[in-house]
Amino acid sequence: MIKVGITGGIGSGKSTVCEIFSKLGIPIFYADKEARDLLYSDILVIAAIEKAFGKIIFDSKNIIDRKKVAEIVFKDVDKLQQLNAIIHPAVVKKFEKWTAQKNNFSYVIKEAAILFESGANKGLDKIISVTAPMELRIQRVMQRDKVTRGMVEQRMGKQWSDDKKINLSDYLIVNDEKELLLPQVLKIHEQLINKK
Numbered sequence: 001m002i003k004v005g006i007t008g009g010i011g012s013g014k015s016t017v018c019e020i021f022s023k024l025g026i027p028i029f030y031a032d033k034e035a036r037d038l039l040y041s042d043i044l045v046i047a048a049i050e051k052a053f054g055k056i057i058f059d060s061k062n063i064i065d066r067k068k069v070a071e072i073v074f075k076d077v078d079k080l081q082q083l084n085a086i087i088h089p090a091v092v093k094k095f096e097k098w099t100a101q102k103n104n105f106s107y108v109i110k111e112a113a114i115l116f117e118s119g120a121n122k123g124l125d126k127i128i129s130v131t132a133p134m135e136l137r138i139q140r141v142m143q144r145d146k147v148t149r150g151m152v153e154q155r156m157g158k159q160w161s162d163d164k165k166i167n168l169s170d171y172l173i174v175n176d177e178k179e180l181l182l183p184q185v186l187k188i189h190e191q192l193i194n195k196k
């Protein structure tokens with residue numbers, strides 16, 4: 001079974017592309033969602049975060065308040081590194097456990113916005129980059145998340161450039177709303193199936 005990563009900047013259309021792969025019967029591991037879930041479900045992760053950040057990040061129901069964590073790591077790079085050092089290995093472990101049950105599939109997909117930035121590309125056999133023009137991405141995210149242009153640009157600023165990611169990828173999907181997505185996905189799907 002081949003392990004495939006899908007990445008791309010915010011608003012590039014990773015989730016939209018993954019939905020098509022999912023319709024083709026391919027299992028998808030949404031790394032960002034899995035990372036969020038760990039904060040509420042993994043006692044080792046919760047304990048490590050409490051040790052690093054203190055009681056202050058829990059709400060009145062003793063559940064981690066992601067907003068408080070985000071505020072801290074936004075201002076403190078050391079704390080961000082500490083958080084990543086807790087979360088990323090835990091997501092890798094979860095992905096390994098998940099893939100162990102997927103041996104009957106020719107390939108599986110891990111979707112992550114910061115695949116290269118977090119080092120999560122290691123351990124994957126092939127990488128697909130999804131790209132779209134910057135302005136289109138900004139408009140999509142502003143509409144989807146009801147946020148300002150400044151907020152989207154701020155999030156973009158933390159991610160690697162498209163060029164850097166494309167150079168390290170095996171396949172490219174252009175999601176500019178001119179080129180059709182389905183033929184691009186089908187072409188990669190055929191190639192991956194024939195590799196097994």
Ligand code: ATP
Pocket residue numbers: 008009010011012013014015016017113140141144175176177181
């Ligand atoms: P993020 O990194 O923020 O999770 P993403 O890369 O997963 O974003 P999507 O959520 O798939 O991006 O797409 C962003 C928005 O743009 C969504 O509202 C989606 O419906 C829309 N979108 C994506 N691709 C297309 C397309 N080809 N045509 C029309 N709308 C699209």
